[in-house]
Amino acid sequence: MLQYIIRRVLLIIPTLLGVSLVVMGMIRLLPGDAVDIMVSENTTGGGLAGFERLVDAELQKPSWPGVERVETLENVTFSQRQVAGLDVMATTAEVKGRAAAAGVDLNDTEARRSLVESIPTAERMAIRNAIALEAYKDSIREELGLDKSFLGQWWDWLTKAVRLDLGTSLYGAQSVNDELTRRLPVTIQLGAFAMLFGALVAIPTGIISAVRQDSLIDYVMRSFAVAMLSLPSFFFATLVIALLSRWFKYSFPIFYSDLWEDPLANLEQVLVPAFILGLALSGTLMRLTRTEMLEVLRQDYIRTARAKGLAARLVVLRHAVRNALLPIITILGIQIPVLIGGSVVIEVIFDIPGIAKYLYEAIRGRDYPPIIAVNMVVATIVVVTNLIVDVFYAYLDPRVKL
Secondary structure (H helix, E strand, C coil), X not given: CHHHHHHHHHHHXXXXXXXXXXXXXXXXHCCCCHHHHHHHHHCCCCCHHHHHHHHHHHCCCCCCCCHHHHHHXXXXXXXXXXXXXXXXXXXXXXXXXXXXXXXXXXXXXXXXHHHHXXXXXXXXXXXXXXXXXXXXXXHHHHHHCCCCCHHHHHHHHHHHHCCCCXXXXXXXXXXXXXXXXXXXXXXXXXXXXXXXXXXXHHHHHHHHHHHCCCCHHHHHHHHHHHHHHHCCHHHHHHHHHHHHHHHHCCCCCCCXXXXXXXXXXXXXXXXXXXXXXXXXXXXXXXXXXXHHHHHHHCCHHHHHHHHCCCCHHHHHHHHHHHXXXXXXXXXXHHCHHHHHHHHHHHHHHCCCCCHHHHHHHHHHCCCHHHHHHHHHHHHHHHHHHHHHHHHHHHHHCCCCCC
């Protein structure tokens, strides 16, 4: 047992390294660029005037992109403006196109100057603004290390990750470690309640369905399981919010309350989303419970127990259920990534500040450090949980050899 656990723990390292490479590669395949998104959200019309207002505003406070970054891009942009603009503009596609159309040799300084001066002032300013904006973006990419190759970025992340430093968010320059520390307990609480509700719904219904095989209640339970598998959780979430608002004039709390600070307010906001998430999980668990119970109830030792005169309830609860629950425990362990995936929608709809919502916001903004960090945290939880489930499975069933 101990050797098995040691081998599995050692295998966690290459597994997580492989996951980090895959996640980093998938991020690079995302359409759009984080710098373009940041600039478009913080400039007006993409022009230099909007950028100057950004610089003036950001220099007054140590927030994104930070005083040091702002000073860097300030120097780039204003030094760019101080250039006469003519030689710089000669490299732009607009000027090259005009030169080709007019037959002007761009190597001829006077001809180039005359060509550029013939461009209307507004167009020249637009060209210079575009040049300055691109220089601004390049300076941000250099500051954030986004100009490096795939392996270069991965190595930079890895050298920090081994020191338990998961980086800094591109937005707000916030520590990813601090955000995960604040948000991870929220998602764990939501997932734990969801798994509890899912098990409380699925296991009893699966047992009853198996014991009453092919009866009316069996058909009802099986239909319920299919419905839970077919209908997405966001449908139930939207339906619950709409019906509670229309029929009972009730709306869920807007601001999240920590469990330890205000338990009642916290449960008010978490229990319903967790129950909805648990229903989505219950469909799979219910069908698996029913299948396992039917298989166990056909075993010879069950028939022997009944032949000895044991009550049907004792046969089911004492002998059948314990053996039927072994595969279900395994399924519960591997449902964690499913819960994380489902909680993305639930946390967004109910405005719960967990890591799933954090991941959603990071993907929208192409904020790479949080995307990598959340995926690695989830991967670590899944790997460790699978190890715990395997060991616990062997503990429950001595026939299992690790």
